[in-house]
Amino acid sequence: MDQRIGIRNTKSVLFKGLIIFFAFVITIPLIIVLLYIIKQGITQVNWHFLTHVPAPPGEKGGGIANALMGSLIMVVMASIVAVPIGMLAGIYLSENPRTKLAYYSGLCVDILQGVPSIVVGIVMYFWLVKPFGGFSAIAGSVALAIMMLPIIIRSTEQTLKLLPDSLKEAALSLGVPYHRVILKVLVPCGFAGILSGITLSIARIIGETAPLLFTALGNNYFSTNITGQMESLPHVIFTYATSPYDDWHDLAWGASFILLLFVLTLNIVTKLLTRKWKIQL
C-alpha cells in the first residue's frame, strides 16, 4: 500500500506537469505571430504610409489611406445600423424572457453567431449588390452589421439581467412610465456593459474579410462614396498578401500591424469595461 501511494502521487505530479506544459505551450504560436507582425509591420508605418494610397507594383512608397478611411466609414455605418437594433433586441430579451418571440429570437441569435461570415457575404450580395447593380460600401456595412448583432444583443441582455430588480421597481413605484424607466434607469446603469459589447463587436468585425469580398470589394483609390466600391484594411491585406510583388507584401505587413493595433486596443478597452462590470461575454 505504501508503494502504491508513491506511484499515485508521482502520477498526480506528472499529470500536473503535463497540464501546465500544454496550457502554456499554446501561447507560443500567438507570441510568435504577434512578434512577427510587429517586427515586419512597424518599419512600414510612418506618416506617408498613413496618408497615401497604394503605389503601383514596382514603385516604392504608397500607403493605405484609402483602406483606413474605408474601414472607418464601414465600421461607423455598420455600428449605426447594428447598435440600435442590437440594444433594442437585447432590452426586449431581458425584459420579456418568457415570451414565444423571445425564445425564437434567442434561437436566432444563437444561429446568427454560428453563421459563417462567408455565407453572410453571399446573402448580402443578393440583397444589396445585385439588385442595385454594383458592389457598394453600404452592402459591406450591412454585412458587418449582421455580424455585430449577436454580440451586442447578448451583452445588452446579460448586463440588464445583472441589474437588481429593485432598481426598476423603485422607478416604477415613483410613477415613471415604463419606457422612461428603460431609457433613464436601466440603460444608463448598464451602460458600461452595453458599451463593452459594442467595442467587442467592433473588434470582431474590423478584421472580417470574407463578407467584404462580395460586397464592398476593394478600391485602389481614395473614395468616400458609400454607393461605390470601397477598400478596407483586411481586404487590402488579403489582396496584397496574395500578390506576387514584394513592395505590396510590405504594404500588407504595415496594414496588418495597424489592424492588429486596432484590434488589441479595442480588446483592452473591452477588458477594462467588463472588469468593472464583471460581465461574461
Added chain:
Amino acid sequence: MSIVLVLVIIGVLITLIIESMPSIKSLGIGFLWGKVWDPVQNIYGAYPFLLGTLLTSFTALIISVPFSYAIAIYLGEYNPKGWLSDLLKNTIELIAAVPSIIYGFWGIFVLVPIIRTFELKIGVAPYGVGICTSSLVLAVMIIPYAASLGITLIRMVPSPLKEGAYALGATRFEVIRSVILPFTRTGLFAGVLLSLGRALGETMAVTMLIGNTTQIASTFKEIFFGPGNTMASVIANEFTEADHTLYVSALIELGLVLFFVTVIVNLIGKRIISKATNN
C-alpha cells in the same frame, strides 16, 4: 426589433434556397458526392470540398483538444485565481481576437516554408500550402472557444464532490479524472462542438493556406500534405468569377450546406451548454 432578427435569419435561409434552386434542380442530391468540379465543362460535384472541409476541421479539432482541455483544467482547477491565471486567460482570449486574415498572412510567409522543408524530409511533394498547413493554423485559432467554456464549467463543479473524493484519499489526478472530468464531460464536449462550428466556417486563413485545387490526390498521404479546398474557400475564390447561373448556384448550394452544418453543430453545442449550466 427582435422580429427583425427572426426575419433576417428567415431571409438568409430563403435567399440561399432560392438562389441555389437551379443547381438543386439540375444536379440533384448527387451533387454532394460528385467527385469532379469543372466549371468549364459545367460539371459540379461537392465531394472535394466536403472532404477538404471535414479533413481540415477534424484534424484541427484533434490537435486542439488536448490544449483546450489542458487550459480548462489548469485555469479551472489548478490555478483559478491570481495574476498568472489572469495573464494566461487573457492571452488565450487574444488568440481568438486576432483576425483570421492575419493568421493567414503569417502562415503564407512563415509556416508554409517550414512545412515545405518538413515535406521534403518525409518525401512528399513540397507544396507547403495544403490541408496540413491549414489544419495547424485552424487548430490554434479554435482553441479559445473550447477552452473558455471549459474553464467556466470546471469552476462550477461543486466543491463537496471534490472534497469527498479527497477525504477518501484520492490524489489530485484521481479527483480530476474520476470526479471533475465525468462531471463536466458533456459541457466540455459542447465546447468542442463550438470549436468545430468555428473551424467549419473559417474562411480567410484557410483560403490563403490551402492551395485551392479541386483535384483529389489518390493516396491519403498526398491528400493530407497536398493542396486542397474547403467549402468556404472555394466560395471565397470563385464566387466573383462565376459567370453562369449554374456555376453561381452550385457555389451557393455549397454555402447552404455549410450554413446548415455549422448551424446544427452550433445549436447542439448551445443546447448542451444551457442544460449543463442550468442544472
